[in-house]
Amino acid sequence: MKAIRWFVIVAVMTALSASLLAGCGSGQKQGAGGKVEITFAGWGSTPEETKLLDQVLADFEQSHPNIKVKHEVIADQYMDVIKTRLIGGKGPDVFYLDAIEAPGLIETGVLEPLNHYVTPDFDMNDFEKPMIQAFQKNGNIYGFPKGYSTLALLYNKKMLKEAGVEVPTTWDELRAASRKLTKGTKVYGFGQNPELARTFFIAQSLGGQVVKNGRANFTTPEVLNALQPYVDQHLIDKTAAQPSDVGAGWTGEMLGQGKAAMVLEGNWAIPFLKSTFPNIDFGTAEVPTIHGKKGTMAFTVGYVMNAASTKKQASWELISYLTGKQGMKTWTSKRFELPTRKSVAKELGYDKDPILGPLVAGAPYATVWSEGSTLPTIFNNFNNQFVSAYIGERPLKEALQEAQDQANGEIGFQLYD
C-alpha cells in the first residue's frame, strides 16, 4: 500500500518537472504538405497598412506555391525583442530593420550577406543610392530597403495666406515668415524637433561632421554655428517651439491642431493629417535651403535575413519579391511609404504628385539617418543635452561639449575596453 503511494507521488512529480522542461523548448514546426514555412517579423502599424502588407504577402504565396509565410507582428519594443530572440536562437528568418540599427547588427554577424543571392534581373541599380548604402558594408549588402521617407516642409495654406507670406525656399525666408505667422504663445510659425534625427543635416550644413570616425564631434565651430540659429529661433525670436511647449505629442500634431504654421515632417504625417485633422488644408514643399544648399533627412527600413536561418533560399525569395518591382509597386501604391526603386516611383507618378513630389525630390540629396554602429550612443547623448540648450538652460557650446565628452567616453569604453 505504502509503496504504491510513493510510486504515485514520484510519478506525479516527474511528470510535473518533465512538462516544465518541455515548456522551455518548443520544437520547430514543419510546414504542412511539403511547403517551406518561413517566419517574417515586423512591427505593427496602422490597420490599413497591415491590410496592405497581408495583401502583398498573399500575392507572394500565390506566385510561390511552395513557400508559406508566417507573419509575426511585434507590437512593442521591436528591437529589444528581435535582439533577444536572435541571442536565444529563435530569430525570425526575415525581419524589418531600421537603417540606424543596421551597422550595429551587421558588425555582430547576425545578418546574412545577400550578394550571391542577387540575380541580374533583380536590377540593384534601380534603388535610390543613399537608401541602399545604409545596408552596405565592405562591399557586402545585408538588406534591401522596403521604402523610405524624406522630410519636407509641411505648411498650413490658410495661415500663410492670411499672414501674406510665400512658401519659404531658404532658411532665412523661413525665419522671416515665422515672425509673421507667430501669434504669442498660442500659434508658432515653426514647429521644431530638437533632436539629432531631425537636425543632423542642419548640423552638417556648414560642412562640419557630427560623427567623425565613429566618435561624437559636436563642438567644431562648423557644427555649433550651424545649430545656433535653430536654437535662436526658439529662444530669441520666440517664433518656433517644440511640441511639448504647446501640449502636442509631435510636430505633425502641432500642425494639425493649428499650433504651428510650418513643420518639417515625413510621409507618415500625410495620412495622419488627412484622417485625424481633415479640416487642415496643408501643402508640402522641399526643405528650405540652408546656406544655399539643399538638404533633408531620409529614413528607411529594410528587409534583412537572419544568418542563422535554415531556409535561406526561401527567405531570399520573399525579400526579392517584396523589394522587387512588382511587390514594391503594390506596397507603395497606397502611399504609406515612398518606393526606393526609381522605376516604381516613376511608374506611380509620385515625382509629379503635388503632395508627394517634394518628398521624392529630396531623395537624391538627403542625408540618410544611419551612421556607423556608435550612432545610438551619440544621438542619445546629443538629444539629452541639446534639449537643455534649446530651453535656454545653458549655452549651446557648453551643453554639446558635455554631450560629446560623455558620448566619447561611453564609446571608448564600449570599443576598446
Add this chain to the structure above:
Amino acid sequence: MNRGVSKRAFKEAAQGYLFLLPTLFVLLFFIIGPIFYAIYLAFHKVQLLGVSSSEFTGMRNFTRIMVDNRAHIAIWNTVKYVIIVVPIQTILSMVMAAVLNAGLKGQKIFRVIYFLPTLTSSAVLTLIFMWMFNQSGLINELLSAVGLPIYNWLGDPRVALNAIMGMNIWSTAPFFMVIYLAALQDIPSSLYEAAELDGANAFQKFWNITMPSLRPVTSFVVIMGLIGTFQLFDQSYIFSAGSGGPNNSTLTVVLLIYQYAFKNLGTMGYAAALAMTLAVIILLATLIQRRFSKEESLN
C-alpha cells in the same frame, strides 16, 4: 522505537521536499541561475548577439562606474527620488488609513475610491499623467486658475522628476493604505477607551497608541517602498522616450541599465555591474532602515 521515529521523520521530510521539487526547480533555473549568470556577466565583457564572445575583465566594469558621469547622475536622481517619495507616501498612506478607520459615513466607498489608482497599470497611468502634465493640461490649468506659475512639466529638467514623483506617490500610497488599514483594525479598542478615560484627545491617541502599534507595519511599508522606488523605470522611460532626458533629469539607475543592456551593443557586462551596484545600494538602505526601526523599538 527511537530508530522508527527518525525514519518516519526522514520520510516526512523527503515527502515534503518532493512536493517542493517543482518550485525549487523553478527557483533554481529562473531566479537563482540568472542571478549567478548576472554576477558572471558583471566581471566580463560580453557580446551575446551573433558571434558571441566573452572576455574576463576583472573589476573593469565596476571601476567604470566610478568615472561614468551618467551613472553618478542616475544614482543621485534615484536616491533623491527615494528620499522624497518614501517618507511622503508612508505618511500619506498612514494618515489616509487613519481617516478611513475613524468611522466615517460611506467608509467602504471611500476605501474603494482610494484604492483605485493602485489597480491601474503604470504604463496607462503614465500616459494619463503625461496628458495632465501637458503645457496646456489639467495641472497647469489648475495652477494658473489659482494664480501660481505654470511649468513645462515634461520638457523642463528642473521639474520633470517632480512630476514623476507626484504621480508615483499618488499611485502607490493607496496600496500601503490598505496594509495600514488592516493593521489599524488589529489595535484593541480597549487601549483607546483607557486613553479616553485619561482624557487624551484625538491627536494624542494617534501619536501615543496608533503610531507605536503600527511600527512593524511601518517597517514593512518603508522597506517595500525603498525597494520599489529604487527600481523606478517605466515612468521615466515613458516620460523621456527612453533617453533619460532632458539633461539627464529623469535618468534612473534601472533606465541606465536598460540602455546599456539593450540599446548599446557589447555593454551587457557593464549593465550587469550596474545592476549589482543597485542591489548593494538597496541592501544597504534596507539594513539602515532596519537599524533605525530596531533602535526605536528599544525605548
